[in-house]
Structures are given as structure tokens and as C-alpha cells.
Amino acid sequence: MSVVAQPVAPVAPPVNTAPRISTAELRTALPLVSVRGLRVAYDERPVLDAVDLDLFPGEIVALLGASGSGKSTLMKSLTGFAPVSAGSVRVAGHDLTNLGRGELRGLRSEVGQVFQQFNLIPRLSVLTNVLTGALHGAGAINLVGGFSTAHRQRALALLDRVGIAHKAKDPARSLSGGQQQRVAIARALMQRPRIILADEPVASLDPKLAGSVLELLREIAVEDGIPVLVSLHVLPLAREYSDRIVGLRGGEMLVSGRTSSLSAGDLAVLYESADEDPDAAGEAAHAHHDA
Numbered sequence: 001m002s003v004v005a006q007p008v009a010p011v012a013p014p015v016n017t018a019p020r021i022s023t024a025e026l027r028t029a030l031p032l033v034s035v036r037g038l039r040v041a042y043d044e045r046p047v048l049d050a051v052d053l054d055l056f057p058g059e060i061v062a063l064l065g066a067s068g069s070g071k072s073t074l075m076k077s078l079t080g081f082a083p084v085s086a087g088s089v090r091v092a093g094h095d096l097t098n099l100g101r102g103e104l105r106g107l108r109s110e111v112g113q114v115f116q117q118f119n120l121i122p123r124l125s126v127l128t129n130v131l132t133g134a135l136h137g138a139g140a141i142n143l144v145g146g147f148s149t150a151h152r153q154r155a156l157a158l159l160d161r162v163g164i165a166h167k168a169k170d171p172a173r174s175l176s177g178g179q180q181q182r183v184a185i186a187r188a189l190m191q192r193p194r195i196i197l198a199d200e201p202v203a204s205l206d207p208k209l210a211g212s213v214l215e216l217l218r219e220i221a222v223e224d225g226i227p228v229l230v231s232l233h234v235l236p237l238a239r240e241y242s243d244r245i246v247g248l249r250g251g252e253m254l255v256s257g258r259t260s261s262l263s264a265g266d267l268a269v270l271y272e273s274a275d276e277d278p279d280a281a282g283e284a285a286h287a288h289h290d291a
């Protein structure tokens, strides 16, 4: 019933797009993220178990699963914010299970993040919000002197890229949700990230805007070769915009495959009550905390 987790082959280019890197390069590309046998437990209660994940340059991977299935925890484990109790996690050349403090900061500066609530500073201008992305470069900027002209130019170019350069001087709070998420994406790009993690980035947007934000994330993956991991709870959006789908239920990875090869039935298992299928769900799904 559940889809067997296939060993993930080096990816082919996304459908309907012309990647800047050639197919041959993609095939030989090393994954920027490589997770094997990941287990995360809070108070000895497993919330992720035996999870494998690869992210290759240029691809957008959808992370699916019901609320509480472990999507955010999986993302946190990629930036050292989740207690990994077994398995290996490699991100952009860093081994997260064996990482010094300084290296952890370096790693976080290489991971661009986008959140459901945008997490902008509402009263600051759009441009300044984007500029704060440069602060992730581990103390590279002396704030007493302000941001450099080069930083400002880059921030403006990124705003242009995401289609809202004309809003640069407006306070972030004056923008619509879709525009705010574009600012957040520009801010993530300001970091020059090697990967992008987007945790439910379109959950607060209406469907039309949701599509355009996902289209932007896909463009970034393809044009910049930056892999994007995006958690979604709307299946049609995952089908339309992702190259691959990884599906969690009760902390276990029940689905992993190319989006084009997964049927609706393959994905339905993610939204069945875990209690109805104890064998597939395992212990993680049964150990509930009082919510």
C-alpha cells in the first residue's frame, strides 16, 4: 500500500524548464543535503524515525504530511535545531551530528529559510528587511556603518527579481501576504544560500498567490541550482510544482519518489489515520502527547 522509498537516483531536470546546469552535470552532482536513518526524539518520544532525504542542485522537493507528522522537525534537523538521536545528517558539506559551535553558525548562514508567517520586521522598509539577510553572514557587516552600497544594490536587484522593486521604500507591513513572502524570499537569497528550506510558505496565501510564490521558488531552484525543500499541505500544489515528493506520517517516511510517478492513491496513505494501519505507522504515530 505504501510507496516503497526508492533509493533516490540523481535527478533529471525539472519538467518544462531549461536548467542552467546540464543534465550530465546534474547526474554527477553530489547532493547538498543527505540524510540517512534520521531519528529525532523529544523526551524519548520519537517524532522522526528512519527518515532518508537527499536534495540535489536544481530541484524542488515537496515535503508532505498531516499536521504533526514531523515536517518542521525534519527541516529543523537540517539546521541543528532538532535533537538528532540516530542517523546521519549532512548539509552543504557539514556533518550535523558532529559540529562545533562556530561551524553551526556557518552552516546556518548557508541555509535560506522561508516561513509561513513571513517573519519580516513590519515597521522596517522592504529594502531593509531584505538587507537583514546579509546579517546571516556571521558578523560580516558592521552595523554601525550601516549596509554598504554593494549590499543595497544587491538587495534592490533581488527585489527586482522577485517583482517588487517598486515597493523597496514601503514598510513591510503595508504589503499583501504574497508580496511579503516575496520579500522573505529575497531576504533568503541575500544570504547567498546553498539550500532553501521553506516551511509551509504558502499556507497563509490564497491559492492564486500560492502558485506564484511556488513558481518563484521553482525558478530559483532551476536558475540558481539551489535545492528547495518546501513543506505543503495542499496536494495539487505539490503535484504541480515539485520534482519529487517526500511524505511523512507519524514521523515515518511513507512516500519518496518522483512527483510524476506518484498517483493520488500513493499519496492518500499520508492522510489516513495512523491508528487504522498500525503496521505502517509504527510506534511514533501512537505515542501522543496531550496536545
Ligand SMILES: Nc1ncnc2c1ncn2[C@@H]1O[C@H](COP(=O)(O)OP(=O)(O)O)[C@@H](O)[C@H]1O
Residues within 6 Å of the ligand: 042, 047, 065, 066, 067, 068, 069, 070, 071, 072, 073, 074, 289
Ligand atoms: N520542541 C518540541 N518538544 C516536544 N515535542 C515536539 C517539539 N517540536 C515538535 N514536537 C512534536 O513533534 C511532532 C512533529 O511536529 P512537527 O515537526 O511540528 O510537525 P509538522 O510540521 O508536520 O506539523 C508533533 O507531535 C509535535 O508535537
Ligand SMILES: [Mg+2]
Residues within 6 Å of the ligand: 071, 072, 073, 199
Ligand atoms: Mg510544521
